[in-house]
Amino acid sequence: MEAVLVENLVKKYGNFVAVNGISFRVEEGRIYGLIGPNGAGKSTTLRIIATLLKPTSGRVSVFGYDVVGEADKVRRIISYLPEEAGAYKHLTGYEYLELMAKIYAGDGYREYVERGVELAGLGGRIYSKIGEYSKGMLRRLLLARALMTLPKLAILDEPTSGMDVVYATEIRRMIKRINQEGVTILLSSHNMLEVEYLCDEIGIISNGRLIAEGSPQELKERYGGENLEEVFTNLVRSV
Amino acid sequence: MNLLWELVKKEIKETFRNPRYIVFTVLFPLIIFPAIGYLYNLGFQTAQERIATLTVYVVDLDQDEVSQKFIQYLRDRNITVELVEPDQIDVLDYVVLFILPENLTESYLSGERGSIEVKVRIGSVSFSSMGVLDIGNRLVAGFEAYLRREAMIEAGLDADFLNDIFSTDVYVRVEDWGMELPSQQLASLFIQIFIMPWVVFGLVVSILQVSAAMLSEEKEYKTLETLLTLPIDRKILALEKIMGSMIVAFAATAAYAVGFLIYVAMLGFGTRFTVTSGEGLDIIEESLSISLRPEVLLLLTLLFFLTVLITGGIGLLVSLFTQDTKTAEGVAATVSMPIMMIILLGALIDLSLLPDYARMIYFSIPYVYLMKSFEYLIIGRYEMYVVGIIVNIVWLVVVMVILARMFESERILTMKISFKLGVKRRLFS
Structure with a gap:
């Protein structure tokens, strides 16, 4: 089944066209990566899929639910991690996970919290106030929040943004593990190694258009690069 | 309902673990009222002593x-x-x-x-x-x-x-109050009547800033996007923020009520005033009883609560247009200017001289009733509290409807106001 279906998606802010007729699909259980230069339209596309923004035209559905007309149903099955996400700094990490778990699961929230605490891997610091966390700790907490509910679709905008190598590696492992438990992942990233390691399929966006799509291996063969970084650079320059 | 309660609990924790809220909403009225009462007494005593030992x-x-x-x-x-x-x-x-x-x-x-x-x-x-x-x-x-x-x-x-030859007793009939008072008594009441609105104004401005910061903090600390993608009805999210403002309003009201009671107690449940009369320097201390029956206190508290709640709602509306706390507080300060104008208008103009339509406009402003609450208390016009409560409820509904609609639109994320200062740019370029 299609986890995500994007058809001729256009998003304009006044005269500025942020997304210009993008179409792609993400199969259930896969990891799909959107890559592109800054301002290409990746985050806008993810925000539309996450029901935050409304498309100017085109259609987007998540597991068959329209993101505009059935936004409430979409929100029940997705989890979204924005690129520059934060958390309530006067709550402890545990209180934050507990709050989020209760929103999704009501009385059965404990299982989610347990998974969240384990995914975050913050040890005793989970009971510290979020305001005292480092950037890496905060990102781990937020990712744990996004994945602990085992959503049908996790939308992760630059999941390892601004993190050191050790934290980034842990987070990639976390994403892989959760995907193996059946969660479809749609992510964006600047890190080509990360995308190559994680994604089953990749869409390359430039100037609001999808300029290439395929598995990392397919893209390397099609565009003659030794690695994804070369493919990406060649493609973006040619556009 | 459970969901709403969980969100409200979050708001309570976030609010009352933040020293800034505590200072603005709770400590301010608890400190300012007793301070004014103390200073008023001190001023009175000093004047007495100065005249006695002159x-x-x-x-x-x-x-x-x-x-x-x-x-x-x-x-x-x-x-x-x-x-x-x-x-x-x-x-x-x-x-x-x-x-x-x-x-x-x-x-x-x-x-x-x-x-x-x-x-x-x-x-x-x-x-x-x-x-x-x-x-x-x-x-x-x-x-x-x-x-x-x-x-x-x-x-x-x-x-x-x-x-x-004649004994003269000057009585002033205040049309607005529908009552007559000895002129000297009236002169002393002016002080009280003019101080109170400024105290209330200070509190309202504080709450405006605190509530404006409440939503803009979600934007600044990047929690709003996550919040909006959670499986929660947007109306519940709007309600959560409104209830957050209500919590601030509750805390502020309680602190205000306690502070006000201390203030009145410090004045000895009456209003003192000094008059020099006759040929010498006689000091007459008289008392004008203020009725603080439970039902009056209840009406005053309700009026205060509603006004604060509207202020919280306006603060949230203001924060919709801003992306960070500092801008939100700046816009909130700008919004507070019209409130200051209301005070000045009430203080400088004889309202009875205004045409009917102007008076109607003036009394349709929600803040007027709280500003004049002490005046109403002194003259016993408690029905004006009821009128004020009705006016405030109407405004509250309007503010809340606008707020709920804004929360359902993507503009909550994209709207912003910016102040471009050409002079500043030139200076630093």
């Missing part, structure tokens, strides 16, 4: 019959008089100083008007220092009456009668 300095250039009588007149009224030379004036620490001119007696005996110069010195301009401004005039007026009386007796007239 030393009057006199530069007697006349050195003749009238100046001697004047000095004796003061001493007969237990006022300490010290004679000084003109060259001492600049180094004297006087409060009241009389300069009796050379020809004072001569003028009096030849039937010409003499001139007495009175110098009064105050430390700074304040309500308590105002009390001494009129002392010189009153003493001279008293001395005039004394001379008149003496002349009448010499002429064989009934001085007691002629000096006091």
